[in-house]
Amino acid sequence: MSISVHNISKTFKDVTAVNNISFDVKEGELFGLIGPDGAGKTTIFRILTTLLFADKGEAIVANYDVIKDYKSIRNHVGYMPGKFSLYQDLTVEENLEFFATIFGTTIEKNYDLIKDIYVQIEPFKTRRAGKLSGGMKQKLALCCALIHKPKVLFLDEPTTGVDPVSRKEFWEMLKRLQKKGITILVSTPYMDEAALCDRIALIQDGKILEIDTPQEIVKHYPKKIYNVKTDNMYKLIECLKSYEHHYSVYPFGEFVHYTDKRDDFNPNELHRFLEEMDAVNIIIQPTETTIEDTFMELAK
């Protein structure tokens, strides 16, 4: 096990940020913590990277206890906080060199690990970090977190505030790093990214709702979901919520995800109901369950 967490709890004054959480991450696994803002993701990261003591429970990272062996852990993990936190007034190269030096290594020694990423920012290596674009900053931060060849990589919301193209690239980079044997724990509020992880833990209010592979988690969803669309989205949601047999109604992109209480639900019935409510251009079609649907169901 690369990371194993047992019954960890952490309370700040009267807010319970993390409530009796346990999970294991296998070696070389890409594990995702998925949950909304304030779910306790960052607190878990801070506990695992030895920045914070848990009130209760124990955690092992790369075979070191987070409290007893915190010094060893710091040599073997890479951490990329959600907020860009490198020296903005040092250049790209200086930042990388600085972090290499304080980990007692050099850029050359571990160059093969960061090469894929570093070549993309190398043209800007004399530019100050503060003057880089968002995507570049994030690549630099990843390089700095990798420069000492960590066994475990912690990425706290690495793609928040990053454009879709860079997000996609970033996940491809993570997949490549995973192939090199690095265990990765990543958190994200984006449900679409969850599908890219090996396993995910859905978190809300400091509690884990479910842990499984993205494929399995989706299967746990008890109902058949339908995409519903009419000309007036707002009115549609109101109509569906007034429909006596509705189970859940959530807007989802250009559609509304609808589920029914009955097992023998017939879409034509709903179609007729909507027609009676003066809706036009009605589309009702079955759709695949997504992790977001599962999360909404579990978080109910």
Next chain:
Amino acid sequence: MKTIGYIIQKEFKQIFRNKGMLPIIFILPLLQLVILSNAATFEIKNIKFSYIDNDNTSFSRALIDKFEASTYFNVVSNFPSEKIASSAMLKGEVDVILEIPHYFERDLLKDKKTDLSVIINAIDGAAAGVENVYINQIVQGFNKNAQATLIQPSDLINQPKNISSITSFWYNETLNYKTFMVPGILVLLVTMITLFLSGMNIVREKEIGTLEQMNVTPIRKHEFIIGKLFPFWIIGFGLLTIGLIISKVIFNTPIIGNLGLVYFYTAFYLLVILGMGLFISNFTDTQQQAMFIAWFFVVIFILMSGLFTPIESMPKWAQNLTEFNPIKYFVEVMRMVMLKGADFNDILPQFLKTLGYAIIMNGLAVWSYKKTS
């Protein structure tokens, strides 16, 4: 050790790239020394003097001429009545009103005795006291002259012998105010700038989030602290050197004592200031907060340092408080070494107290650093 060296190197790079910091380090000391040393003076000059001459004789005019001749007084007006003079005083047009009574000359000649009325604006009590002394000196001078003209040969026998004292001023022969102020302002400069910069520096890492990144690296806390503070220790010496050069070149301040001793003492004094900076940054989250707290302490320390007002004239409890003021010791040491040529044994009490302060302050700072992170 290598890590510390690298942090120091990084720190210097950042300082020299910070557009706000460079002027603070190099321009501010120059301005502060030049402006403050010239402006912060207790010499009272250009006193707005007015008079009411009810006598209008050659005697009264001779007295007024004395005031005209003095460099301290600007004779601004001559009022016909006390009422008008009082309202001018109320408006702030005059500082001093001298009223010469009717029959001033006659009484002086006949009774050898007369009274003058002097009104002084005493909102600034210290200034009023000094003005009073100046006026008395002029009146006495006038009195002596008057005696000479009035004296009858027969009186000579009964005249008492005059006792006069001749004063010699040690350590600052010409009573040059700048000689007194420059070493003190040099202290102010070294203290303020090092405290502000070091206080803001660690908070800055907190503010931009790099402290968290540093905390997950194998860097030891003491390495980090030393690496962060050492550059400001050096900058403190830089400031002292710039200040000493300015005071020698521009103000020609005497430096009688051993400069090496000044640097030696400063080395320990700076430790106190850096410890304070670290202590402040442990309890603040933003540079702004750190700045406000540093200001608060600096203002109290400076006003109670004996730099501008003598400690001996403070109330007893305030004098006791100044014992805890590191700036006081530095001001004393600077004046002692530069102006009196004091050696190590002379400044030993101040040195020991500063050393103790340095140990306590840094101990507290390191303890609170551990506690808060």
